Amino acid sequence: MRRPSGVLALCLGLTLTMAVTATVTAGCSGDGDRTTLRVLAGPDLAVLEPLLDELRSETGVELAMDYRADADTGEGLADEEGNAEGNEEGNAEGNTAGRSRAERNGGGRNGGGRNSDGYDLAWLSTDRSFRLRHQDAARGMPRTPTMLSPVVVGLRPQTARALRAESGTTRLSWADVADAAATGTVRFGMADPRRTGTGLAALVGVATAAAGTGGALREDDVSCDRLRGFRSGQRLTAASTRDLLDDFVARPGTANALITYESDLLALNSGGRLEEELEIVRPEDGTVLADFPLLLLDPDRRAAYDEVVRWLRKDSVQREIMRTAQRRPVNPAVAREGSLRAPVGNALYFPDRPGVLERLLDDYGDPRHRVADQVIFLLDFSGSMRGRRMADLRKAFADLSGADPSTTGAFARFHQGERLTVVRFGGRVLEERTVTVRGQEDLRNLADVVARGGYGDATALWTALDHGYRTASSAVADDPRRDVAIVLMTDGENNAGIAYEEFVRRYEARSAGTRTAVRTYPVHFGDADAGALRRAAAKTGGRMVDARESSLSEAFKEIRGCR
Amino acid sequence: MVGGPVRSRLRRTLALALPVPVIGLVLLLFSGHLALPLDRVVTIEAKMASKRDFFEDPEVRRILMEHGFRLNITRMGSRDIATQDVAGYDVVFPSGQPAADLITRDRAKAGHPVLTYRPFVSPIVLATYREYAETLRDAEIARAQPGGTSGGTSGGASGPLYYRLDMEKFLRQTSEGKRWDDLRIERHGVRNGNKVLAQTSDVCESNSGGTYLGLVSFVWHRNNAPRGLQEADAHARDIKDLLNEQGLPGSERAETYLSVDGKGIAPISVIYEHQFLAHQIRYQATHGKPDHGRVLLYPSTRFVTEPQLVALTDDGERLGELVTEDPELQHRAMELGFRVRDATSDSTSDRLAAFLAERGIQVPVTSADDTKAVLPRLPLLERMIQTVGECPPAQQDAR
Numbered sequence: 001m002r003r004p005s006g007v008l009a010l011c012l013g014l015t016l017t018m019a020v021t022a023t024v025t026a027g028c029s030g031d032g033d034r035t036t037l038r039v040l041a042g043p044d045l046a047v048l049e050p051l052l053d054e055l056r057s058e059t060g061v062e063l064a065m066d067y068r069a070d071a072d073t074g075e076g077l078a079d080e081e082g083n084a085e086g087n088e089e090g091n092a093e094g095n096t097a098g099r100s101r102a103e104r105n106g107g108g109r110n111g112g113g114r115n116s117d118g119y120d121l122a123w124l125s126t127d128r129s130f131r132l133r134h135q136d137a138a139r140g141m142p143r144t145p146t147m148l149s150p151v152v153v154g155l156r157p158q159t160a161r162a163l164r165a166e167s168g169t170t171r172l173s174w175a176d177v178a179d180a181a182a183t184g185t186v187r188f189g190m191a192d193p194r195r196t197g198t199g200l201a202a203l204v205g206v207a208t209a210a211a212g213t214g215g216a217l218r219e220d221d222v223s224c225d226r227l228r229g230f231r232s233g234q235r236l237t238a239a240s241t242r243d244l245l246d247d248f249v250a251r252p253g254t255a256n257a258l259i260t261y262e263s264d265l266l267a268l269n270s271g272g273r274l275e276e277e278l279e280i281v282r283p284e285d286g287t288v289l290a291d292f293p294l295l296l297l298d299p300d301r302r303a304a305y306d307e308v309v310r311w312l313r314k315d316s317v318q319r320e321i322m323r324t325a326q327r328r329p330v331n332p333a334v335a336r337e338g339s340l341r342a343p344v345g346n347a348l349y350f351p352d353r354p355g356v357l358e359r360l361l362d363d364y365g366d367p368r369h370r371v372a373d374q375v376i377f378l379l380d381f382s383g384s385m386r387g388r389r390m391a392d393l394r395k396a397f398a399d400l401s402g403a404d405p406s407t408t409g410a411f412a413r414f415h416q417g418e419r420l421t422v423v424r425f426g427g428r429v430l431e432e433r434t435v436t437v438r439g440q441e442d443l444r445n446l447a448d449v450v451a452r453g454g455y456g457d458a459t460a461l462w463t464a465l466d467h468g469y470r471t472a473s474s475a476v477a478d479d480p481r482r483d484v485a486i487v488l489m490t491d492g493e494n495n496a497g498i499a500y501e502e503f504v505r506r507y508e509a510r511s512a513g514t515r516t517a518v519r520t521y522p523v524h525f526g527d528a529d530a531g532a533l534r535r536a537a538a539k540t541g542g543r544m545v546d547a548r549e550s551s552l553s554e555a556f557k558e559i560r561g562c563r
Numbered sequence: 564m565v566g567g568p569v570r571s572r573l574r575r576t577l578a579l580a581l582p583v584p585v586i587g588l589v590l591l592l593f594s595g596h597l598a599l600p601l602d603r604v605v606t607i608e609a610k611m612a613s614k615r616d617f618f619e620d621p622e623v624r625r626i627l628m629e630h631g632f633r634l635n636i637t638r639m640g641s642r643d644i645a646t647q648d649v650a651g652y653d654v655v656f657p658s659g660q661p662a663a664d665l666i667t668r669d670r671a672k673a674g675h676p677v678l679t680y681r682p683f684v685s686p687i688v689l690a691t692y693r694e695y696a697e698t699l700r701d702a703e704i705a706r707a708q709p710g711g712t713s714g715g716t717s718g719g720a721s722g723p724l725y726y727r728l729d730m731e732k733f734l735r736q737t738s739e740g741k742r743w744d745d746l747r748i749e750r751h752g753v754r755n756g757n758k759v760l761a762q763t764s765d766v767c768e769s770n771s772g773g774t775y776l777g778l779v780s781f782v783w784h785r786n787n788a789p790r791g792l793q794e795a796d797a798h799a800r801d802i803k804d805l806l807n808e809q810g811l812p813g814s815e816r817a818e819t820y821l822s823v824d825g826k827g828i829a830p831i832s833v834i835y836e837h838q839f840l841a842h843q844i845r846y847q848a849t850h851g852k853p854d855h856g857r858v859l860l861y862p863s864t865r866f867v868t869e870p871q872l873v874a875l876t877d878d879g880e881r882l883g884e885l886v887t888e889d890p891e892l893q894h895r896a897m898e899l900g901f902r903v904r905d906a907t908s909d910s911t912s913d914r915l916a917a918f919l920a921e922r923g924i925q926v927p928v929t930s931a932d933d934t935k936a937v938l939p940r941l942p943l944l945e946r947m948i949q950t951v952g953e954c955p956p957a958q959q960d961a962r
Contacts, residue, residue, distance in 0.1 A: 139768075214756050303635070348757070350810045
């Protein structure tokens with residue numbers, strides 16, 4: 001079947017004069033002798049710059065890297081695709097928030113075609129944001145992972161010891177980190193999740209652990225913000241990983257932990273910029289990995305793209321990447337070296353709903369401008385609360401003060417900086433006490449208020465709620481950015497003070513600011529009137545939880561972070 | 564219209580007039596063969612998914628070169644191959660029948676009927692690690708395959724390479740929200756708080772993902788495939804959560820599973836049998852024994868995928884004939900873990916079994932208890948894929 005001999009056909013042409021054999025191959029792949037590809041690049045790729053010269057000399061392909069701080073958000077890419085493939089919108093179906101946003105973004109630009117920016121490839125630390133927010137543009141786009149790094153925690157040795165002592169375990173989890181952040185033991189730096197792949201991966205990791213389902217995050221899991229305690233430990237933030245590391249080094253007293261790529265921590269440890277190396281903790285409950293994908297944006301540059309991909313995944317190049325960037329090779333033939341021999345741990349399932357990401361990011365807010373939250377607990381101290389019910393209430397406060405050892409407890413606990421107001425009421429308001437949490441001492445003071453008996457003889461439910469709104473109004477007036485929530489716990493029906501209608505009348509007379517910012521979360525307990533509580537919740541935009549089937553502890557945990 | 568290289572199909576037949584040493588060099592580069600006489604080399608433009616494993620194999624490339632073929636392969640998922648424009652390509656090689664059917668149907672409708680070739684087949688499997696398989700065995704969700712025909716080191720002390728997975732029980736774990744820790748995987752020295760499930764490639768893009776979807780639906784509905792549109796929609800809704808629990812699908816499954824960190828990042832992955840066997844054959848060649856850490860779960864409800872090489876040009880047809888007929892290529896396919904059609908015994912797996920046994924690699928066996936899954940008719944499967952994956956319909960429109 002073999003073909004007869006004859007003339008060999010090849011495209012050597014101009015490349016003939018070149019000495020490098022690999023260049024000959026590149027020339028023959030159909031893209032001419034020299035090729036330059038414009039690359040939209042994430043800042044985390046800059047560390048590979050030294051390899052790019054080798055790439056050029058060995059394949060004839062030059063990558064012109066345009067590092068953009070926000071590359072990982074995928075918005076720059078979406079602009080590209082929005083321009084180039086605006087005709088794809090006919091395919092859009094389904095109606096996720098992310099997709100409609102993608103269309104707005106794409107359609108809103110009038111860049112006059114792909115060549116306005118002219119990127120041929122994109123090389124990011126992660127394309128998850130892009131794939132979620134711009135599903136149509138991302139669909140079918142060739143992508144090749146080039147290396148791996150998980151987002152993990154680096155701790156100063158002293159902090160690692162303290163954290164282990166506090167959590168009583170050697171196998172640390174995100175829950176342990178969140179718990180220690182809430183108490184102030186861990187003060188961490190993390191890049192802004194709205195702008196960087198690392199920050200987002202860390203946020204998803206922590207939120208997945210907080211939800212504690214073992215699955216990918218769903219809308220239900222993020223309907224309330226469980227990360228307030230964790231967040232209260234953040235001391236450093238930055239718009240890029242590199243800035244974060246620089247800041248961490250320059251201000252050694254500010255933070256004692258870093259949440260970022262394993263590769264960043266390894267580089268920091270070997271870079272001689274720290275007095276003591278950071279201990280790397282790969283949280284027990286799993287991490288999110290980045291795979292640094294190379295994406296082909298312009299299908300016409302496929303041959304050159306394939307060439308680059310082939311080169312990047314060669315054993316020798318993968319080994320060099322590992323040594324240069326401290327990232328894990330994707331090529332299984334390349335043996336791990338040094339610290340990279342440590343097992344990577346379990347990968348968490350990453351959410352596939354754009355709405356989940358948006359919600360997480362909205363809740364996380366701007367790390368630079370944190371305003372402490374306030375919770376106003378309105379607690380029924382009528383006579384019927386004596387005994388068992390009061391014991392439950394005290395336990396619920398103890399649990400929120402750190403006694404609950406569960407994962408959800410670690411995330412839901414009171415945290416430093418948080419303002420807590422306790423109002424005891426019976427036939428009238430008996431006592432109001434506000435603390436700003438700085439340490440366990442403040443939580444003990446709060447526990448004392450709850451422990452200090454003094455029961456009333458009736459239940460002035462709506463008077464108490466009206467009182468709560470007065471306190472909330474002044475908190476909102478002090479700082480309109482402050483999140484205020486009211487928790488209304490009662491075991492009986494209203495039988496004293498103002499009627500519900502009067503409460504509503506006063507509520508509606510309050511400022512619009514108060515009415516939109518402050519919601520009420522009634523806790524149904526004992527013989528309370530569920531219908532009335534549900535009405536109050538609906539009126540104020542809150543939600544009622546039932547503590548009769550579970551416990552006050554569980555009910556309080558369920559509404560922590562809701563607003 | 565998306566995709567499709569603007570650069571038209573390349574079929575370079577250029578005269579060569581070069582100094583002798585350079586010719587030698589070039590021949591080496593292209594074939595690894597010095598004394599190779601050729602009158603012309605046809606460059607085939609191809610789109611492939613997982614079956615590029617075959618065409619990217621150096622030995623296969625060498626054999627094809629001897630026959631005057633050189634391949635330029637664009638890699639993408641099987642469903643993407645079918646849903647994007649095929650203009651400018653000589654062949655496309657989706658990993659299974661559904662994607663191939665999409666293409667052949669559309670080509671026929673457009674008045675350009677095409678020929679297809681089926682050089683080999685491979686079952687869909689769940690690839691995992693010893694600790695996970697043993698945890699499933701403890702829970703009576705999986706059981707070891709009899710080590711029977713294997714020779715040498717396999718079976719015995721190092722444990723079986725293959726297990727039979729009770730699919731219904733396995734899916735039940737996912738639907739109940741069970742986690743690996745709940746199944747007490749720590750007894751095997753592993754901790755994992757993630758839900759029990761198999762990770763797949765994107766159902767919108769890949770054949771393995773879409774096939775697994777069909778398999779799951781078949782099992783979940785007591786061995787029934789939907790027959791009508793309404794039933795297909797209902798079935799798809801029933802299994803949607805089972806399949807989407809894994810969240811955003813990661814990149815290429817087999818590669819992730821076989822990577823050094825596979826046990827942590829892809830402990831159970833839906834791949835093809837040939838990808839696993841190719842790994843074991845390679846591993847055995849280097850280490851002198853099979854990789855006993857990585858094992859296969861054969862679903863109790865089986866499905867054998869039939870990759871189809873769709874020829875879009877005359878050159879494509881010649882290539883299709885060659886890979887189906889050429890004994891050397893067929894033999895190499897077997898060495899790469901594929902079940903090839905055997906002209907003499909009418910069996911697709913006897914030769915592979917003998918080949919594995921020779922190397923001391925346990926031979927997988929089919930159990931008589933196993934059910935063969937039936938996939939829904941193409942338009943229904945398409946519709947289910949779109950429902951579960953929330954993906955856009957095939958470009959040429961599925962109806």
